[in-house]
Amino acid sequence: MQAFTLLTSLVAPLDRANVDTDAIIPKQFLKSIKRAGFGPYLFDEWRYLDRGEPDMDCTHRLLNKDFVLNKPQYKGSEILLTRENFGCGSSREHAPWALADFGFRAIIAPSFADIFYNNCFKNGLLPIPLATEVVDSLFNELTEGYTLTVDLNTQKIITPNNREISFDVDENRKYRLLNGLDDIGLSLQHTDKIRGYEAERAKRAPWLFVDY
Amino acid sequence: MSGKTLYDKLWEDHVVYTEDDGSSLIYIDRHLVHEVTSPQAFEGLRLAGRKPWRPSRNLAVADHNVPTTDRDKGIADPVARLQVDTLDKNCIEFGITEFTMADARQGIVHVIGPEQGATLPGMTVVCGDSHTSTHGASGALAFGIGTSEVEHVLATQCLIQKKAKNLLIHLNGQTRSGVTAKDIVLAIIGKIGTAGGNGYTIEFVGEAIRALSMEGRMTVCNMAIEAGARAGLIAVDEVTIDYYRNRPYSPKGSDWFMAERLWQRLHSDDNAVFDKVIGIDATAIKPQVTWGTSPELVVAVDETIPDPEAESDLTKRQGMVRALEYMGLKAGQAITDIAVDKVFIGSCTNSRIEDLRAAAQVAKGKKIAGNIKLALVVPGSGLVKEQAESEGLDKVFREAGFEWREPGCSMCLAMNADRLEEGERCASTSNRNFEGRQGYGGRTHLVSPAMAAAAAIAGHFVDVTAINLT
Ligand code: SF4
Numbered sequence: 001m002q003a004f005t006l007l008t009s010l011v012a013p014l015d016r017a018n019v020d021t022d023a024i025i026p027k028q029f030l031k032s033i034k035r036a037g038f039g040p041y042l043f044d045e046w047r048y049l050d051r052g053e054p055d056m057d058c059t060h061r062l063l064n065k066d067f068v069l070n071k072p073q074y075k076g077s078e079i080l081l082t083r084e085n086f087g088c089g090s091s092r093e094h095a096p097w098a099l100a101d102f103g104f105r106a107i108i109a110p111s112f113a114d115i116f117y118n119n120c121f122k123n124g125l126l127p128i129p130l131a132t133e134v135v136d137s138l139f140n141e142l143t144e145g146y147t148l149t150v151d152l153n154t155q156k157i158i159t160p161n162n163r164e165i166s167f168d169v170d171e172n173r174k175y176r177l178l179n180g181l182d183d184i185g186l187s188l189q190h191t192d193k194i195r196g197y198e199a200e201r202a203k204r205a206p207w208l209f210v211d212y
Numbered sequence: 213m214s215g216k217t218l219y220d221k222l223w224e225d226h227v228v229y230t231e232d233d234g235s236s237l238i239y240i241d242r243h244l245v246h247e248v249t250s251p252q253a254f255e256g257l258r259l260a261g262r263k264p265w266r267p268s269r270n271l272a273v274a275d276h277n278v279p280t281t282d283r284d285k286g287i288a289d290p291v292a293r294l295q296v297d298t299l300d301k302n303c304i305e306f307g308i309t310e311f312t313m314a315d316a317r318q319g320i321v322h323v324i325g326p327e328q329g330a331t332l333p334g335m336t337v338v339c340g341d342s343h344t345s346t347h348g349a350s351g352a353l354a355f356g357i358g359t360s361e362v363e364h365v366l367a368t369q370c371l372i373q374k375k376a377k378n379l380l381i382h383l384n385g386q387t388r389s390g391v392t393a394k395d396i397v398l399a400i401i402g403k404i405g406t407a408g409g410n411g412y413t414i415e416f417v418g419e420a421i422r423a424l425s426m427e428g429r430m431t432v433c434n435m436a437i438e439a440g441a442r443a444g445l446i447a448v449d450e451v452t453i454d455y456y457r458n459r460p461y462s463p464k465g466s467d468w469f470m471a472e473r474l475w476q477r478l479h480s481d482d483n484a485v486f487d488k489v490i491g492i493d494a495t496a497i498k499p500q501v502t503w504g505t506s507p508e509l510v511v512a513v514d515e516t517i518p519d520p521e522a523e524s525d526l527t528k529r530q531g532m533v534r535a536l537e538y539m540g541l542k543a544g545q546a547i548t549d550i551a552v553d554k555v556f557i558g559s560c561t562n563s564r565i566e567d568l569r570a571a572a573q574v575a576k577g578k579k580i581a582g583n584i585k586l587a588l589v590v591p592g593s594g595l596v597k598e599q600a601e602s603e604g605l606d607k608v609f610r611e612a613g614f615e616w617r618e619p620g621c622s623m624c625l626a627m628n629a630d631r632l633e634e635g636e637r638c639a640s641t642s643n644r645n646f647e648g649r650q651g652y653g654g655r656t657h658l659v660s661p662a663m664a665a666a667a668a669i670a671g672h673f674v675d676v677t678a679i680n681l682t
Contacts, residue, residue, distance in 0.1 A: 001260075033251035033298045036259060093252075093359065122360055183360070184262070187237055187368045190229065194265075194370060197228045197239055205334070207463035207471055208241055211268045 002124045003180030007105050008149040012077035013142050014068055018085045021095040021116065029054050029094065038094055039101035043069065069102075073144050078105040081138055085109075086127075087116025096123040106150050108157075110135050121173045122182060126152060128167045152178055215481025217378045218445050219413045222353040222478075226336045228370055235374050241335035243365045244321045245272035245308065247299040248627075249340030253363035254302040264306050265369035271330050272303050272310040275320045276627050280590055280617035283313060292628065306366075319593020319619040322346040322560035326430065327593055329459025333448045333475040338365055343560050343643065345436040349429035350456070351448040351478040353413075356437065376413045376442065377487040380480075383418030385495040390677030392570065393428030394562060394641065394660035396420060397435040398500035400492060402510040409441030412488065415480060416446050420494035426455040427566040434561045435643050438507040447479035501547050501673055502658040504535030505647050511547060513663070513675045519543035538647055539655050540635070547673050550657070553636040555580075555587040555668040556650070557614075557661050559624035562641035563592030565599050567661040571641075572605040574665035574676060580613035581671025587614040588630060590622040614668065626651045639667035 026044050032054050044052040047069060049062040063070050069077075080099070086109040087095060096119045099107070106126040120127045128150070130138075138148075141159070149158040152174060157165040169177075176186060187194075202209040216224075228237040250272070257263070264270060277292035287293035296313065303310035311317040317324060322343055325331035331347040337354035338344060340362040347354035357371065365371055381400060401408070414436050421429065429446045436444025446452075453472055456462045463471040480486075498512035509532065511518065520532035520543060536542065541550070557563070557571050568591060580587050589609050591597040597619055600606055606616045623630040624642040632638055632654025641664050642649075645656040659667065666676040 033255070033295055035252035035255045182260075183372060184260070184364050184367045187364065187370055187372065190237060193229050193237070194239070194368065201239070205471070205474065207467040208335070210463075210467065 001180050001182040001185060004105060004124060004126050004152050004177040006149065006151050006153070007078060008147055009078035009105070010074060010076055011079045011081050011138075011142060011146050011148050012068055012074040013139055014080055014082040015139065017083035018088055019082060020088045021092050024087065024095040025092070025098040026052065035093075035097050036101060038098035039103065042098040042102040043067070076103070078103055079148055079150065080104050080107045081135070081142065082107065082109045083135070084111045084132070086112050087120075088113040093119050093122070096120045096125050100125050108135065108138065121177065124177070124180070124182075126150065126169070126177060128157070128169075130157075130165065130167060134165055214485045215483040217380075217480040217484040217486060218351065218415055218447055218478060219353065219376070219378055219443075220484070222334065222336070222351075222445075223375055225334070226353070235372055237370045238336060238373050239370055240338050240365050241269065242325070242331050242337045243270045243362075243369075244325055244331070244337065244339035244341075244344070245270055245299070245303075245362070246276060246321050246339070246341060247274045247295040248276045249359050250302065250362055251295065251298050252359050253340070253366060254298075254306065256363040257306070257366055260367075262367045264308065264366045267307040268309070269369060270308045270366065271325070271328075272299060272308050273318055273321050273324055274299050274310075274313060275318075275619075276621045276625065278313055278318075278618070278620040279628050280588075280620055280622050280630055283618050289628070316594040316598065319591070319596065320560045320563060320621055322430075322434065323563060323592030323596065323619075326350060326426065326455070327459070327595060329456055329462035332456060332462065332471070333452055333478055338371065342437045342442075343434055345442065345444045346430050346434040346560055348433040348436065348443050348445045349426060350452055351446065351475065353443060353445070354433075355442040377411055378485075379409060379412035379414045379441065380486040380489045381414055381416050382489065382491045383416065383420035383494040384491055385419060385493060386423060387420045387494045387497055388677070390662070391497050391499060392660040392662065393424050393431035394658075395497055395500045396494065397432045397438075398502065398507065398510050398658060399497045401435065401439045401507045402500070403492060404439055404490060406438060406506055406508045407440045409436060409439040412441050413443045413445060414439065414441045415486075416444060417480075418494065421446060422449065422451075424451075425566055426451060427564040430564065431561055431567075435507070438643055448475045449479075499660060499663050499676055500658075501663065502645050502656075503539065503541060503547065503550075504532065505538055505645055506531070506535070507643070507645060507658060509535055509645075510658070513547050513673055515547060517541055517543050517545045517547070540637075548675070549672065551583055551637070551672040552639045552657070552667050553583070553585050554632060554638040555584060555614075555664050556590070556623040556630075556638055556640040556642065557588065557664050558590030558592070558617075558622050559640075559642035560592065560621070561643040562661050563590060563596065563619075565596050567641065568596070568600045568605050569603070571661040571665035572608040574662050574679070575612040575614065575669065576608050578612050578669045580668045583671045584613070584668055585636070587668045588617060588623060589614050590617045590630075591619050593619050612669070623650050625649060626654075632656075639664045639673065
């Protein structure tokens, strides 16, 4: 998993509440056997004027020019600024997969749906819940070329006029993100213990270590 | 000092280390893999440049999507075909043994595991499938996991878990003749509810459990998940040990004797303390039929459909009303008055040789009723199919008007072509009667194999224990 330490990036404003996982990645894409490659279909029904299908080549599709992510000034944004209850709906891990694959690294909103929030951390995405007034103020001051710096280490967001906004994140999750450790990476830090366990178990139950 | 439960013993045997917050890294002895929940996990490995920790501890099979007819023609549905092809490719790339569609050993993942001796007493067994609880019948700690965890097991041979609580379900007395494992577990779920086992590992004990074959024990543990528990357990005894003797993946030579000795201790200590104990009178259990859209909505075949008005809990009452509406049934209707359109004998709950024998015994020399549009028998594996054919069971079924199919999940979840049409009613030996489970708008009644066969012959539900089978 990609580590998250310090990020300075353009911010894309998605001014909608209750954005559900079906909007983030519509259900026809769940038939896919992949975890990568969902980026082109992120917010498919909002981004395009035609209906998306799995494995479709999106380069020639009809873009909805009014949708925020299609506007040239937000191209390359790695921070998504949005409204409350982001990521509600189903538990599909495809939603954070699509956001990350598209290029987002952090999402700022007043609140997130529970399962989605958890799933983000498993996929290198930092969800940042901030008070509604603070989110309002960011929406208000956002103009063309607006960037934010997110410092996970100090748990601060720095605005272009040097305002510092603190945010909360669970210690355990912070540690994993800072070090780019997914659960697998973390467990693999205990490789010696796993090998030790196997050696000891092989004495008690040798048949588990023989391939018949 | 109080003794240990079987679950305590299995847990302690597999802890690699425990964190301060109580979560543990536990070692996984056997990982079963199927086509639906594994592709993203393999993709994740590939993206991270990781390899499976111990490829030989994984065993893969395609079961959910495979057709049950015309296997030689391949899979018609392109989405299903891609998932199965992807599993084949991933297994080759990562060096994992797979029983492919052409292999006689192919079948439902939870049938082939024990059949091959790939899931053994004392093991931890996981699979990206909730019915992994089935394997607990052999005194193994077995439970279902999600796609991220599938990847975690592939990469580390371990999982991060918190220990569950201990629930003991004690079946008092012996069941009456003709009452099967399926009836026992449905009666348990009817009593404790689908959330009754939440947060627990259930151990099933008592005379009625000891009297079950391994196949029957698997049926009981299979549905532990339907009672809300991720894992169900049955202690090892002679039945268990006899079952595993000489299976292809069972321990050989001196290992076998060592294993046998170790497995003998796989039971709860006499003075073990459980967080909760529930007693069930086994002598009172009759053949069960579900009438709603949750396995807990179940009654005995000689009963009538309960009246929601008599239910004091508002949420439950509303659930019953909704279920009756979906099922097209009315309170007070006798179960034996319910006519069925289709019959499905199969699934990881009831597709083993003993299940097919029980159904064949009922069907022998009879014909399915005129109102039955389709009666399917889908063996759990290629080997079950071979065994059944060597006993002539396929002929019995065919002569009675049943279709005899290739192994797979089939109409248990209708991911392949076998399904219910809207409004059709099915007597099914599977484990879930959820809305739309067997096809959009389909109505499922869960029963035992003998009860399903009897419903096929009569055209409606009948008490199979009241029929003279000789
Ligand atoms: S038979 Fe049904 S319950 Fe069992 S693994 Fe297949 S789909 Fe799942």
